[in-house]
Amino acid sequence: MSFQEKSNLAMTVIFALVYGSYFYTVIPPALDTGGSVEAVKGLLLGAVIFLVAGGIVGHILIVMLAPNEPDTADERDKFIEMRADARTSYILGFCAITAVGMALFEANPFWIAHVLLGGLVIGEIAKGVLRAVDYRQGV
């Protein structure tokens, strides 16, 4: 498994864990109370910090386990990246358009922000999964 493949797996798992926990914590109470951006600012910042810290720790571990593995992306890595981008870009696009629609109807900013964030998270996880499949099955 190349550095780029391991990096993709690590970041996909970290992304899913961090934002899975975030949405699991934030969404159920918001459904009851209506949701407030102010109330989740700390959690949102915490999720970003965990994501960055998890990414750094994950990549340090990957390098420690295979110190001689080149970390640069070659043509296959770039091709797999482009394929995944092309197949998942519509997810964020769909969520962005939904958020614009919600803004036009003056929806709660909490839900507008979380539709956008959800689109980003689902898009990134889908991208990571598609990359992982392409690495294993071939392109």
Add this chain to the structure above:
Amino acid sequence: MGKPTKIRNRIRELRFHANEMTQADLAGRIGVTRQTINAIEQGKYSPSLESAFQIAEVFGVGLEEVFQYGEAG
């Protein structure tokens, strides 16, 4: 998705005849990872035209001696 490419190759055989050149050696000479050479050998990835020419050049043969297109037969 996941279907093997129709491009076949003789890289494994050519490496054998080049003093058992390793995948890592070949990868280093054309600027890709060992995993990419492995994917090419297994028909899981079709290299760019430039990489294909570089691979042929490493073995000192023509492109068609390394890569063939179509079903094996």
